[in-house]
Amino acid sequence: MVQLAFSTNAYTRFELPEAVRHIADHGYKGVELLADTPHAFLPEFDDGDQKKLKAVLDETGLAVSNINANTARGYYDDAPASSFFDPTIITADDENRAWRIEYTKSAIDLAVEVDAPSVCIATGRPLPGNPPEQAKKYLLDSLHEILNYAETREVTVGIEFEPELLVECTDEVLMLIEEIGHDSLGVNLDIGHAAVYGENPVESIHKCAGYITGVHLEDIVGGHRGKHYHRIPGEGDLDFKAIFAALNDINYTGFATLELYTYPDAPDKAAEKAYEELKPNVS
Structure with a gap:
């Protein structure tokens, strides 16, 4: 049975330990840790932070x-508000x-310390001066190094695909997994990203069967080809009953993690409403 988790990236106005406590208060069984500021930016996340x-x-x-x-x-x-992904594993510099690459290895180390099964990473965008065919070469080289390390740990x-990134849909991430040839590489399947790209999330789930390392959930207004804005389940047009049925169909037994970073002003409200909306699908 799928269990619900909630990402700390909705709680960026809280210190990490307090964010974890808030998430537990809302009934979730799991927590996803943001490996970035202000929670666990790894070059600054020391032994004392790990102990806490x-x-x-x-x-x-x-x-x-x-x-x-x-x-x-x-x-x-001084990162601009739109600089979500850089520097990436495909950057030309x-x-x-x-x-x-080393940062991702540190995230893998953190996963070991807290007994997390997986780390997710996005490819980022091919920026000016770095056309997709060149960025793809950087991606393959970076992933081989990362995955060799992940397998020792x-x-x-x-890989979390997203529209406008180098890897932006289900078919592209599955082709990458086949090309890279490492059993340790899978897909962190963001249901909303599949919908925004124009895919049917249920079909995406079935295509990814056996390769899913984790699931991200959010609602999308407009459903397929809707706007990419993460909303609380029940406030958009995605069919979560069908989504959870598909996850059960493929025997996925990991966590489905709510990723509602769009609610920094009201993370408790978002966590509570999301849990109440989705609880019938996991109970």
């Missing part, structure tokens, strides 16, 4: 569903790309 995190996980009994390493905005002192890595 482990203590609050023990206190609440929450399992860690995933380490969300999609962004690394803490790399910049060798030094920045190497930094992001027994952690899986999930």
Whole structure:
């Protein structure tokens, strides 16, 4: 049976231990950890921070569903609001790309420390001066290094596709998994991203059977080809009953994590409403 988790990226106005406590208060069984500022920006997340995190996980009994390493905005002192992903594992700058590879390895280390099964990462956008065919080469090289390391730590890595990124849909991520040839690579399947791209989320789930390292949930107004804005389930047009039925059909027994970073002003309201909306699908 699928269990519900909630990402700390909705609680960016709280310190990480307090965010974990709030999520536990709403009935979730798992928590996804944001591996970025202000929670666990890894170059600054020291042994003391890890001890506090482990203590609050023990206190609440929450399992860690995933380490969300999609962004690394803490790399910049003055990152613009739109700079979600950079520096990425496809960036043309060798030094920045190497930094992001090492950052992802650190996220894998954190996963081991908190017994998380997976780390998710996005490819990022092919920016000016870095056409897609060149970016693809950087992606393959970066992933081979990351996955070789992940396999020594027994952690899986999930690519999270998203419209406008180098890998932006179900078919592209599955082709990448086949091309890369590592069993440790899968897909962190964001249901809303599939819908925004124009895919049927239920069909995407069935296509990804056997490769899903984790699931992200949010609602989308407009459903297929809707606007990419994460909303509380029940406030958009996605059919979550069908989505959970599809996850059960493929025997997925991991976490489905609510990713509602769009509610920093009211994360408790978002967590509570999402749980009440989705609880019938997991009970």
